[in-house]
């Protein structure tokens with residue numbers, strides 16, 4: 001793991017103007033090479049901001065579990081150098097001539113994707129996340145054949161369609177995890193109708209995704225039960241996150257007592273685990289919704305319209321994830337702690353203050 005990360009860090013150092021990634025409609029790519037080489041470069045600067053692009057200075061970047069999977073090539077599709085990070089927030093420093101929604105100084109973010117075809121049925125229905133040609137924020141190949149690089153870096157250039165505006169009242173560091181963990185849980189809560197007051201919602205797993213799911217479900221007015229293997233999480237789930245009840249999934253008495261009580265369950269656990277005991281907790285017509293690993297791999301998340309809607313909702317209800325802000329040089333230690341689930345509940349890299357230019 002460390003080697004891969006080291007590679008990523010070298011890459012990020014060697015590209016001080018850095019990072020990339022867009023489904024550019026500009027064409028005229030020059031191709032990208034190692035280091036500070038440029039694409040779409042006409043004037044000798046790195047990554048010129050295209051007509052429809054927004055360039056922003058990255059201030060914070062959340063560390064998602066999928067960053068860890070990618071760094072370690074656990075999904076078998078990693079190519080190196082690899083620069084992770086898809087919970088990216090910062091401040092706009094430049095906009096292209098055709099950009100309409102953003103201006104210099106705006107607080108913005110980029111989540112899991114930076115491109116899609118814009119013509120298929122999914123794209124036309126604001127479901128870019130299901131577009132067969134969707135381009136992930138990092139470790140993906142862009143339309144011009146270059147690689148995309150994520151937010152463990154200092155700048156990002158992306159088509160404005162993939163930019164989200166961060167509400168003024170949300171702290172930028174805590175807003176970062178909303179861009180993956182937030183939309184990945186908000187979207188299924190909405191889609192599966194678990195967003196109605198009084199709905200009885202179970203949340204399995206209390207990590208980066210689960211704790212945001214609890215906050216969103218509570219803001220929708222749902223009655224929320226956390227289901228976890230760790231009794232030690234009970235107090236925080238109820239007192240800090242606002243859950244209404246807590247079930248220890250390994251306690252047969254507690255599971256028995258909750259049989260047939262839930263309208264739906266959001267399952268955020270990516271490790272292999274039994275689903276049948278969870279089924280018994282559902283009312284008839286109840287449903288279990290799996291997020292997490294699949295979502296991170298790109299089968300879920302949420303479209304750009306809904307991502308903006310999610311973050312506006314978070315602003316309105318003052319929902320911000322619980323985070324631990326860390327300096328860039330702590331990233332390898334953070335990855336090791338992530339393996340042990342030793343974080344409450346999301347690491348966020350303090351890119352703006354601690355990433356030193358090469």
Ligand SMILES: [Zn+2]
Pocket residue numbers: 064065066086180181296
């Ligand atoms: Zn993620």
Ligand SMILES: [Zn+2]
Pocket residue numbers: 116117118119120121122123124128131132133
């Ligand atoms: Zn499409």
